[in-house]
Amino acid sequence: MELTAGIVIVPLAFASLVTGLVQSFGTSWGLVRHYWVLAKLALTVIATIVLLLKMKLIGKLASMTAATLFSEADVRAMRIELLVHAAGGLLVLLAITTVSVVKPWGMTAYGRRQIPQADAPPPRPARNVTVVRDPVFAISSRRWGQIITVHAIHASNLAG
Secondary structure, eight states: OOHHHHIIIIHHHHHHHHHHHHHHHSSSSOOBBBBBHHHHHHHHHHHHHHHHHHHHHHEEEEEESSSSSOOOHHHHEEEEEEEHHHHHHHHHHHHHHHHHHHHHHHHHHHHHHHHHHHHOOOOOOOTTTOOOTTTTTTTTHHHHHHHHHHHHHHHHHHHH
């Protein structure tokens, strides 16, 4: 448990922070142009901090359960605490995913000031060119949010 958390989960948490920052600087969404990007960043930072704070508890619980003599009452409270935090972490990840798809709340004041510079009208296609839209991406972002929510509820029912 401690080995998996330390070698896999913690580095992946930091990788999600780094890739989120790189993508925000490398795309038109920006880091401070939209409230949903700031919300995702805040949730990711909070989840990473909570994970780092719980690493000590994970290590303690792992060492206690590895010992041949331990009382079930000693580890029960720690197991419940880790279970609650793991469930909370899953909810945070689902919230981050939903915010990514739905993109609520609009633009920040900084983003609204940047509109005239960043959003030039798109070039018109030539006369003999047909524009074909991919039907997968034609689904609205609200519909994607509903799809993710249904799948999350189904997955939680299978797990429970």
